[in-house]
Amino acid sequence: MSTVHGSEAPADAHSAAVNSRTPLKKRLQHIYRPFRQTSRISRGLIFSGLGVVVFFLLVAFVAPLLYPYSGTQYRKEVAPGEFVKFPALAPPSVEHPFGTTRDGFDVLARIIDAASLAFVVMAIAVSIAMLVGVTLGLYSGYRGGKFDRALVTVMDSVYAFPSLVMAIIVGFVLGSILTQGVFSAAAAVAVVYIPQYYRVVRNHTFSVKQEPFVEAARSFGAKDRTIVGRYIFFNVVQTVPVILTLNAADSILVLAALGFLGYGVPYPIPEWGLDIAKATNDVAAGIWWTAFWPGMAIVLLVTALTLVGEGLNDVVNPLLRTRGKAGRKIAGMPRSRRKNGDGGVTRSADAVRGAAQEKLAAKIRDLRVGYRTSDGPLWAVDGVDLNLRAGECVGLVGESGSGKSSMGRAMLRLMPPGGVVQGEVEIDDRDIVNAPESTVRKMRGEGISLMFQEPMTRLNPLMRVSDHFVEMIRTHQPKTSRQRARTMARDALMQVGIPPTRVDNYPHEFSGGMRQRVMLAMAIVLTPRTIVADEPTTALDVIVESQILSLLERLRSEENVGILLITHNLGVVAEACDRVAVMYAGRIVEMGPVDQIFNDPKHPYTRGLVASTISLNTTELHSVGGYPPNLVEPPTGCRFADRCAYAMDHCTKVDPELTTVGPEQQAACLLYPGAGADVPADVRTPSGDPQKSEV
Known part of the structure; x- marks a missing residue:
């Protein structure tokens, strides 16, 4: 297994403490990101x-200081001790911009x-609902048991009531016990929303506590x-702000509905729903x-x-966050970053001749993702x-983020x-790249298949294994009967060593x-x-790993299947592959037979990977220092130059091309002739086994 370590931590605790302090500006940038x-x-x-909302806040809390009338004022003082009532149902005017009501109240003052x-x-309502609902949801979801079952029953019962009916009942009861206000x-209003917070937080708590x-x-x-x-609360409350804003909007409607029906605040306290109820007869009269x-x-x-709530939902949810725009639309690779018509890769004469003479399972040219x-x-x-x-297994290796999985999925246009x-x-x-979607869909499974890592996440837990096969087979071969598809499924499972009796598990x-193995059979x-x-042996023990590799070996030797094996495990590559392609920062930097790559790699990055492999003979751990480049703004020249012990001045200026460095072996490195620049006479090139010689 190859392990690539990053840079070391600060040397002393003081430096670590200083570096851990985040300036306020960066914190704000992180929040706004x-x-x-x-x-x-x-x-x-x-x-x-x-x-x-800010406008209404100003209306609510600043306008009363500026506007001369209050919502319950029906007269004004014209002289000491002398008052004049406002005219009833006066239309909008300079003195009363929104007019007056039937009882002589200024409409604008009541709006304010x-x-x-x-x-x-x-x-008040949202705070009560959030405090009670979140607290009960956390406790209930974490503890479980009888208390949880009882609380779920109560919350479901409350949630089953129409929200307005529940608010009317609670308002009537509280109005009888206390006073309307x-x-x-x-x-x-709060009682209506408590179950919403409770249900969301409880369900998330059930999920997170199993992490x-x-x-x-x-x-x-x-x-x-x-x-x-510390571990559950901050992972389950991410959706609470969204619920809060939506509840805030709904609370305005519920309050207005209560006022309209007479169960809200008493008249003449200004309230929009109550004022609409008092004005129902005015509309018919043209007022x-x-x-x-x-x-x-x-x-x-x-x-x-509501707009705030919907927008926050897009911000909080990473999937929705990039729904509308995840950046500029990609039209094509900039011309300045193309090396030549072949996509910046020079193929050797052997490779070209092999492509013409040998039967290829897949041919990839100038692939960009x-x-x-x-x-x-x-x-x-x-x-x-x-x-x-055909019948060949090529290992695709490299650090995480080098583009291996992206390349594999691009081969199926997924x-x-x-x-x-x-x-x-x-x-x-x-x-596949330029074919219609209908053609690509038919080729998936028949012409090219993808084995995912983490098979449990790729199989529908509600479907039997046989149903997975039947659905796939009949999608590509509609005339195949269900019974025939089940027979094909059993045969495929037998090929990978699974008894056919388990087809319905x-x-x-x-x-x-x-x-x-089921994924391989599919x-x-x-x-x-x-x-x-794609990482077919990840998280498997060595015995199962060996069985999977044996199955892949049988497929390519007996069925003549071409296999692209994407992995981090160089030991798997050494055991299962014929050739190796080493990928770094989106490009193949070295390619060749397994023995050549492991015993005498030419590219400094490949040497670092091989040297990082741990074996029974390892006496000292090696790693590749530094970090891969930012592929949004990749550096000019060789992308490995900043991490390379053999880097020369022109390495940061000239983009290296694949050039022949041995029998069927190519490397994209300026240490070798034909890579794109003249090689200095005194240059030192690496050679030999990197685990035994200097890296």
């Missing part, structure tokens, strides 16, 4: 909604005072309150302003809060050429939203190794010419 990463539409929703009431009730109205990091905290002897407070302005206030504030990010296009695979012969594949991937003389009834059931095996 999710907003910056989300789409313009989402940011527009949030900021436009916040703008309206009702806004204050709405924010107060909203704050702000607190009783807020409490009535390995929580189990690790228990193993360290952490107390329950520490686990709940529109008494009902229009309270209704407009409700619509505007509710809409604004890009992703849209908030910082710009990221090219995870940048101009890769590779011939995979890309996430915003991903782009360019170049050519020929399977059965058909180019569920995925959870298999061990990890047997689930990986990959070969339609007899594809090419299999992309």
Whole structure:
């Protein structure tokens, strides 16, 4: 297993303490980063909604200091001790911009005072609901047992009631016990939302408490309150802000509905729903302003809060965050980063002659895979050429983030939203990259298959193993009967060493190794010419690992299947592969037969990987220092130059090409002639086994 270590930690505790301090500016940038990463539409929703909410806040708490009338004032003092009543149902005028009500109240003054009431009730109701719901949800989800079952029953019963009906019942009861007012109205609204917080937090708590990091905290002897407070709470409350904003919007509607029905605050306290109820007869008489302005206030504030909630949902959810815009649309690789018409890779004469004479399972030319990010296009695979012969196993190795899995998925054109594949991937003389989606879908499974790592996450837990096979087979061969598809499934399972009697078992009834065999059986059931095996032995014990490798060996020797084996484990490569392709920063930097790569690698990066391999003869640990480059803005010249012990001045200026360095061996390094620059006469080139010689 190859292990690449990063840079060492600071030498002393003081330096570590200093480095751990994060400036306020960077903290603010970290907080704002999710907003910056989300789409313009989402940011527009949030900021436009916040703008309206801020406006109403100013109306609620600043306007009363400026406007001369109050919401319950029906007269004004014209002289000491002498008052004049406001005219009833007066239309909008300079003195009364929104007009007056039937009882002579100024409509604008009531809008202002009702806004204050709405924010107060909203704050109290949401705070009560959040405090009670989150607390009960955490405790119930973590403890479980009888208390949890009883609380679930109560919350489900409350949740089953229509929210308005429940608010009316609570408002009526509290109004009888206490008096109708702000607190009783807020409490009535709060009861409606407690089950929502409870259900969401409880369900998330059930999920998070099973996570390995929580189990690790228990193993360290952490107390329950520490686990709940530090390990669970902050992982389950991420959706609470979204619920809060949506509840805030809904609380305005519930408060207005209670007021309209007479169960809210008593008249003449200003409240929008209550004012609309008092103005119902005015509308029929053509007096529109008494009902229009309270209704407009409700619509505007509710809409604004809803916009904030929807925008925050896009920010909090990483999947929705990049839904609208994850960066600039990728149109193509910039010309300045292309080396030549072949995609910056020079193929040897042997490779070209082999491609023409030998039967290829897959032919890859100038393959590029890009992703849209908030910082710009990221090219995870940048101009890769590779011939995979029929019956051959090629190992694709490199550090995490080098582009291996992206290349494997691009061969089936399995890309996430915003991903782009360019170049050519020929399977059965058909180019997957540029073919119609219907053609690509048919080629998946029949022409080329993908073996995923972590098979338990790839098998539907609610489907029997036979159903997985039947669905796949009949998708590609619609005329195949269900019975015939089941027979094919049993035959495929037998080929990978699984008894056919287990064809109707569920995925959870298999061990990890047997689930990986199921995935392998699904990959070969339609007899594809090419299999992309992405970390097929990850997390498997050595016995199961050996069995999987033996199955792959039998497939390529008996079925003439070409296999691209993606892995970090160089020991697996040495055992199972014919050739090795070493990938770094999106490019293949060395390629050749297994024996040559392991015994005499030419590229300094390959030598570092091989030297990092741990064996029974290892006496000293080696690692490749430094970090891979940022592929959004990759460096000019050789991408490994900053980490290379053999780097020369021109390495940071000239982009190396693959050049022949041995029998069927190529390396993209300027230490060798033909890589793109003249080699100095006194240059020192590495040679020999890197575990025995100087790296």
